[in-house]
Amino acid sequence: MAAKIISGTQIAKQIREELRAEVAEMKDKQGVIPGLVTILVGENPASISYVTAKQRIARDLAFHSFQDNQPADISEADLLALIEKYNHDPAFHGILIQLPLPKHIDEGKVIYAVNPAKDVDGFHPVNVGKMVVGEPCFLPCTPHGIMEMLIRSEVETSGAEAVIVGRSNIVGKPIANLLLQKREGGNATVTLCHTRTRDMAFHTKRADILIVAAGRPRVITADMVKDGVVVIDVGVNRIGKTPEGKAILCGDVDFDAIKEKASAITPVPGGVGPMTITMLMKNTVQAAKQISGLA
Ligand code: GUN
Numbered sequence: 049m050a051a052k053i054i055s056g057t058q059i060a061k062q063i064r065e066e067l068r069a070e071v072a073e074m075k076d077k078q079g080v081i082p083g084l085v086t087i088l089v090g091e092n093p094a095s096i097s098y099v100t101a102k103q104r105i106a107r108d109l110a111f112h113s114f115q116d117n118q119p120a121d122i123s124e125a126d127l128l129a130l131i132e133k134y135n136h137d138p139a140f141h142g143i144l145i146q147l148p149l150p151k152h153i154d155e156g157k158v159i160y161a162v163n164p165a166k167d168v169d170g171f172h173p174v175n176v177g178k179m180v181v182g183e184p185c186f187l188p189c190t191p192h193g194i195m196e197m198l199i200r201s202e203v204e205t206s207g208a209e210a211v212i213v214g215r216s217n218i219v220g221k222p223i224a225n226l227l228l229q230k231r232e233g234g235n236a237t238v239t240l241c242h243t244r245t246r247d248m249a250f251h252t253k254r255a256d257i258l259i260v261a262a263g264r265p266r267v268i269t270a271d272m273v274k275d276g277v278v279v280i281d282v283g284v285n286r287i288g289k290t291p292e293g294k295a296i297l298c299g300d301v302d303f304d305a306i307k308e309k310a311s312a313i314t315p316v317p318g319g320v321g322p323m324t325i326t327m328l329m330k331n332t333v334q335a336a337k338q339i340s341g342l343a
Pocket of ligand 1: 148169
């Protein structure tokens with residue numbers, strides 16, 4: 049059985065059309081324009097391409113948007129002061145600092161410095177804590193996007209064995225929490241695997257839903273999954289370049305082999321990636337509404 053392809057590109061497009069209508073209504077009725085500032089420190093090529101894509105989509109949705117490029121040697125104090133400036137700037141409802149940051153800057157301090165009301169990345173411990181206890185908050189964009197993909201693709205999570213590979217703060221830990229919650233898209237039995245897991249295949253073979261954010265190309269092979277599994281591949285690995293110089297990407301799962309066993313699977317590219325950026329836009333609209341007293 050060939051798997052259904054869960055297209056993040058298509059679902060993201062649908063959500064962006066919903067957002068476009070919301071943004072137009074906010075502007076017409078209340079004169080509020082969602083504002084997003086993205087801060088890029090240094091010139092990491094992957095970070096440049098992510099931030100450029102975020103800005104392009106923000107502009108496409110008629111946000112007020114600005115990319116603030118800072119040199120790799122900016123001091124930690126100067127970066128914290130810059131964040132504080134945006135915390136008080138009413139034109140921006142969302143602040144995103146692209147990670148990773150240069151080694152001399154403490155990422156934890158940077159994440160803490162963002163006003164939780166403008167934390168559209170959902171990384172501030174205030175938002176993380178609210179997420180864990182199930183209160184309304186900004187959800188981190190990649191797990192938020194995965195939840196939307198599962199819900200909009202009508203994947204049954206209630207009672208399902210959900211196995212996650214990777215325990216990062218950005219993906220693994222939050223998606224585990226969201227799948228556990230007593231609400232739509234939740235109620236799964238969750239297993240979180242990581243680099244010290246003793247027998248990875250033992251766990252992945254039990255999965256009804258397998259979410260892989262391992263950060264290594266094609267580590268999950270067809271012999272590690274059962275028939276009918278739903279696979280969400282969060283990996284984006286650059287494994288070469290085309291003759292034209294374009295990056296060749298692959299995920300963390302062996303897509304070609306697993307699509308013959310799975311009931312549904314996300315591709316790379318065109319899966320989780322477009323959803324992540326779109327959920328950033330959704331969070332920014334939410335921030336604009338809350339800060340402007342519309343929600
Ligand atoms: N680097 C990789 N993913 C992300 C993300 O979701 N947000 C930020 N700020 N940086 C990232």
